[in-house]
Amino acid sequence: MLECKKLSFKYNDGAVGITAIDFSTHKGNIIGVIGSNGAGKSTFFKCLLGLLKPQSGELVHNGETVDYSKKSLRSLRQSVNLVLQDPERQIFYSNVYDDVAMGPKNLKLSEEEIAHRTMTCLKEVQADSFMDRPVQYLSFGQKKRVSIAGVLALSCDVILLDEPETGLDPVMRSDMLKLIQKLSTQGKKIILSSHNMDMIYHICDYVYLMHQGSMIASGPVETIMTNEAKLQATRLELPLLVKVAKTMGTSPEALKKTIVET
Numbered sequence: 001m002l003e004c005k006k007l008s009f010k011y012n013d014g015a016v017g018i019t020a021i022d023f024s025t026h027k028g029n030i031i032g033v034i035g036s037n038g039a040g041k042s043t044f045f046k047c048l049l050g051l052l053k054p055q056s057g058e059l060v061h062n063g064e065t066v067d068y069s070k071k072s073l074r075s076l077r078q079s080v081n082l083v084l085q086d087p088e089r090q091i092f093y094s095n096v097y098d099d100v101a102m103g104p105k106n107l108k109l110s111e112e113e114i115a116h117r118t119m120t121c122l123k124e125v126q127a128d129s130f131m132d133r134p135v136q137y138l139s140f141g142q143k144k145r146v147s148i149a150g151v152l153a154l155s156c157d158v159i160l161l162d163e164p165e166t167g168l169d170p171v172m173r174s175d176m177l178k179l180i181q182k183l184s185t186q187g188k189k190i191i192l193s194s195h196n197m198d199m200i201y202h203i204c205d206y207v208y209l210m211h212q213g214s215m216i217a218s219g220p221v222e223t224i225m226t227n228e229a230k231l232q233a234t235r236l237e238l239p240l241l242v243k244v245a246k247t248m249g250t251s252p253e254a255l256k257k258t259i260v261e262t
């Protein structure tokens with residue numbers, strides 16, 4: 001469980017990263033954080049990971065305020081982890097298996113436990129078939145799966161995903177969405193940032209809308225993603241399904257139902 005109370009962060013040059021953010025993982029299981037370029041999504045994620053120390057406000061992890069001591073940050077990072085948009089920045093070893101095993105090794109688990117956890121995570125993302133291949137020969141989508149396996153191997157319970165679908169072809173994108181849904185049903189909290197309104201609308205149950213460092217709206221996905229005025233004000237678009245439903249004079253739910261039934 002992760003919570004922010006009035007969290008604010010300013011960069012050294014005075015640029016405003018985030019302002020007075022209230023946030024809670026209690027709100028949903030797959031939570032979307034949306035906002036146009038420069039809205040503050042990356043800054044917010046870095047604050048959630050404890051990589052940036054806010055000048056004011058509180059980050060609360062499992063009921064305890066993060067005080068940025070080594071102990072507090074260790075505990076935070078054991079349960080909260082990030083999958084970067086670019087997997088190249090997250091893979092450190094030249095071999096797939098070794099890269100995924102790195103996390104469990106650092107946790108000083110037994111050899112048996114390291115092997116078991118590594119294999120389980122590789123299978124989870126269907127990367128076991130190429131686990132002995134050098135990373136340099138993998139496709140972008142395969143590297144993405146390896147980077148997710150690496151995060152899963154840390155056994156965290158909150159996973160931040162930065163633009164998870166970027167760079168993936170339609171089949172890989174669909175596999176990624178299924179994986180996110182599977183992880184959520186396994187009890188992991190997923191927080192994902194994206195500009196892709198269709199993906200957010202399809203997969204998230206709760207959405208936070210960021211603009212110029214502030215959370216200007218939050219609520220169930222149906223509420224936020226049909227609020228044309230708010231989305232337009234932040235240079236975001238309605239999801240395609242919502243646009244089509246509007247043109248047809250029906251509700252997105254009714255249209256979704258019709259599509260599923262036909």
Ligand SMILES: Nc1ncnc2c1ncn2[C@@H]1O[C@H](COP(=O)(O)OP(=O)(O)OP(=O)(O)O)[C@@H](O)[C@H]1O
Binds near residue numbers: 013035039043
């Ligand atoms: N290292 C930095 N130093 C100074 N200012 C920064 C730094 N990183 C981000 N900013 C500023 O903080 C604000 C929020 O940026 P941030 O990268 O968090 O937005 P974002 O929503 O992730 O954008 P994008 O969708 O383009 O990735 C912007 O005004 C940006 O210029």
